Amino acid sequence: MNTRPAITLVLGDITDQHVDALVNAANSSLLGGGGVDGAVHRRGGKAILDDCRRLRASRYGKGLPTGRAVATTAGELHAEHVIHTVGPVHSATEDRSDLLASCYRESLRVAGELGARSVAFPAISTGIYGWPMDDGARIAVRTVLESAPASVTDVRFVLFDRAAYQAFETALAEQG
Template sequence: MTNHAAVSLVLGDIVAQRVDAIVNAANPSLLGGGGVDGAIHRAGGPEILAACQRLRETSLREGLMPGHAVATTAGKLAAQWVIHTVGPIWSPTEDRTAILMSAYRECLRVADELAVTTIAFPAISAGAYGWPLLEAARVAITTTSTTPTQVAEVTFVLRDQHAYDIFRLALDELGS
């Protein structure tokens, strides 16, 4: 694969996106939580939770490790798939950038396996996991725009104007 995805930004709600796959910034249990994770589970309905429970009973008994990704149905969402990934918790003393990069790359790998051409990402690790927003944006945009993939369009869905403005700054800095 020598293709690279085009990157765009949207101010809005990730669960309302009409794309092939929506990325869930999940916790390792895959069983729902707050923020994006909770919103996706609520909007998608019980099918998503049931699929995650099946994964926990079979191939992911210990949960999903940070930097990895797995897909489930999207339930009632407009998307066909939810790709769940766990980002790293930010640390002021340990550089976990490689794990955050892996979360984005693994989502694109799973998307390629599913023949996804459009995907919506949240700002992984930039909420409850405390990653500084500008650094999270730089990692997100750099990783998704340089990772070889058959995905044609990556959209970052930002929930508020501040996050959108920070991602816009990072996108402009990187010349994407």
């Protein structure tokens, strides 16, 4: 049985977090983009992009598949590693909840392999990918509580605005 990690909610910028592993809500190209992805690449610097280019030139020539996760250096961020994961675009006609949960599970798996004790997550897929915040928060909290390896003892959800914070606060309360 997994030991539950301590979960903290943080209102702020994920790139300010001092953690072992920072999760990036990446796009499949791994080469930067908007939102969290753009902020991680800008703040982390060229070393992250260089690692991502190496990944594209080797294992992920067609890009990182949705629901998967891969680690790179954290460059100039206050972390040892960045774990890139590609969230699903929300669909009103197709249930993609398993893909969203997979982003959190796979990120935690990679964090465990890296020996990370502290991990910071954004609210994956809830920005431009259109996932409803309440549902995204529920999936995120449940998956982290069910999937965190014993080595990961500190999980932070870093939320950009008050509405996201409140959605995660509610989801956390519902999980007990």
